[in-house]
Amino acid sequence: MANDAVYVNVTEGSARVMNNIKLYVKLLTKFRNDNNLNDLEAALAAGDLAKAQGAAHTIKGVAANLALSELFKQCLELETQIKNGAVNPAQLETVKTVFAATQHEIDRVISENG
Secondary structure: OOOOOOOOOHHHHHHOOOOOHHHHHHHHHHHHOOOHHHHHHHHHHHOOHHHHHHHHHHHHHHHHHOOOHHHHHHHHHHHHHHHOOOOOHHHHHHHHHHHHHHHHHHHHHHHHHO
16 A cells, blocks of 8 residues: 555546545545445355455445545456455455544545535
């Protein structure tokens, strides 16, 4: 995780919804209230790799669609590890850290544009 990580690329994300910033903010808000990270953690703790892969894939896909760049990158790595059956616990911690930083940036974007 680099210091120059992009957590929320507003320009790219809003462009994906035809520069409708209100819609983009609505989608960010919906993501903000999502439980997929909890599902991912619970599935990994239970050893349910299929469910964990599904949760990681969902987070990765939404992150890609909303231009949550660093979260996409880190979830891609975690999903790959899950697929290979060898999850590095440090990668899950990285995803959790990036998720928290992304949530913080989402809050900022919402407050500036909401």
